[in-house]
Amino acid sequence: MKKNLIYLIGIVFLMASCYPGEIESYQELDLVFTNYDQAYNFVSKGTYAMPDKIVKITGDLAEGEMPEFVKEPYNTQILTIIEQNMTALGWTKVDDPKNADLALMPASWTNTTIVYWYDYWCWYYYYYCGWGWYYPYTTSYTTGTLVMTLVSNSADYTEPHTVWTAAINGLMSGAYNTSRVTNAINQAFKQSEYLSTK
Amino acid sequence: MKRIFAIALICSLLCTTRIYSQVGSHFAMQYDISFGIGDLGDYISAASFRGATFQYRYAVNSNILIGIDAAWNVFYEKKDYDSYTMDTRTLSGVQCRHQNQVPILAAVDYLFKPGSTLQPYIGFGLGTMYSERYTEMGIWALENNPWQFVIKPELGVMYRFNARNAAKLSLRYYSGFGGDLDTQSYLSVSIGFVL
Numbered sequence: 231m232k233k234n235l236i237y238l239i240g241i242v243f244l245m246a247s248c249y250p251g252e253i254e255s256y257q258e259l260d261l262v263f264t265n266y267d268q269a270y271n272f273v274s275k276g277t278y279a280m281p282d283k284i285v286k287i288t289g290d291l292a293e294g295e296m297p298e299f300v301k302e303p304y305n306t307q308i309l310t311i312i313e314q315n316m317t318a319l320g321w322t323k324v325d326d327p328k329n330a331d332l333a334l335m336p337a338s339w340t341n342t343t344i345v346y347w348y349d350y351w352c353w354y355y356y357y358y359c360g361w362g363w364y365y366p367y368t369t370s371y372t373t374g375t376l377v378m379t380l381v382s383n384s385a386d387y388t389e390p391h392t393v394w395t396a397a398i399n400g401l402m403s404g405a406y407n408t409s410r411v412t413n414a415i416n417q418a419f420k421q422s423e424y425l426s427t428k
Numbered sequence: 429m430k431r432i433f434a435i436a437l438i439c440s441l442l443c444t445t446r447i448y449s450q451v452g453s454h455f456a457m458q459y460d461i462s463f464g465i466g467d468l469g470d471y472i473s474a475a476s477f478r479g480a481t482f483q484y485r486y487a488v489n490s491n492i493l494i495g496i497d498a499a500w501n502v503f504y505e506k507k508d509y510d511s512y513t514m515d516t517r518t519l520s521g522v523q524c525r526h527q528n529q530v531p532i533l534a535a536v537d538y539l540f541k542p543g544s545t546l547q548p549y550i551g552f553g554l555g556t557m558y559s560e561r562y563t564e565m566g567i568w569a570l571e572n573n574p575w576q577f578v579i580k581p582e583l584g585v586m587y588r589f590n591a592r593n594a595a596k597l598s599l600r601y602y603s604g605f606g607g608d609l610d611t612q613s614y615l616s617v618s619i620g621f622v623l
Contacts, residue, residue, distance in 0.1 A: 253524065259521075260566065261520065261565060262519070262521065263518070263520075268516050401567060417520055421511050421518045
């Protein structure tokens with residue numbers, strides 16, 4: 231009787247345990263976030279300026295050193311996709327930011343996180359084992375983020391004022407994936423129809 | 429893992445008391461299929477096929493049983509790529525939604541035909557329910573784990589094989605309220621054994 235009971239408990243917990251259909255690809259972890267200033271009238275504007283390099287934000291930059299930039303050909307690929315989307319929304323690119331209603335500033339960074347299970351310290355004191363007795367492990371992952379900000383010129387605000395922000399975040403697979411980046415940038419503009427000047 | 433271990437330990441302790449062998453009193457284990465209703469149904473529309481209920485009943489007399497219920501129901505749904513907008517902010521991505529419901533209740537059942545092979549019954553339970561709502565998007569996650577008060581009406585039938593063992597089929601409605609979540613309700617269809 232007791233043996234049957236244990237088998238039954240086991241079967242019930244097996245049925246109640248794992249999840250089906252979890253994340254199956256890097257693409258499924260891609261996120262696109264946008265936000266905008268509701269008070270800003272995009273329809274009345276029409277020109278923007280954009281640098282020809284994408285800044286890589288690093289710790290060194292914060293210490294006053296010259297910034298690094300995204301390498302070619304990725305730099306040009308990304309800027310081209312951004313420009314295509316801005317054009318589709320009715321914006322005209324100008325060379326001199328002084329003559330532009332808005333400046334579009336792209337930047338990127340990566341972030342590596344190292345995770346270790348605290349049972350790693352089981353050898354040190356049994357308390358840190360918790361309830362489970364697992365093999366110790368460590369793991370790490372790197373995420374990449376591309377941020378695009380639209381900043382208004384001095385005609386509207388005395389200080390630089392961000393009127394639109396888009397952030398694209400994803401888990402890096404180790405190889406640059408053009409379609410992932412393209413799709414994410416396109417999505418950022420697709421969910422920002424209010425940017426249209428038409 | 430810790431939760432499984434804790435629940436298995438509690439169940440093992442209940443088994444070793446051998447109370448279930450008393451005539452009229454019993455220990456029951458059931459497999460649950462559950463369906464979210466209201467806020468829970470809006471959050472996860474998919475049915476849950478991962479659930480279990482453990483019940484102990486003590487026979488006060490031939491018609492009335494009192495006891496405790498503990499259940500664990502796991503709801504999960506992977507949402508397709510979509511955009512979610514809140515005021516001026518929009519976030520797009522694939523969402524994985526998880527919700528664990530662990531109701532623990534004091535319960536009373538009324539047997540309509542206590543002496544017969546087929547024993548229909550109605551029941552009512554009152555207790556607390558732990559809800560664990562976990563929303564994953566990208567590498568980020570939001571978690572909300574309130575304890576709620578819960579009520580549980582139940583309708584079921586037991587088919588007795590002999591004096592101690594029976595098959596049990598039941599329909600339970602859980603409604604948890606209070607805490608940091610709206611009312612969490614779900615319906616469970618359960619099938620299992622009385623030992």
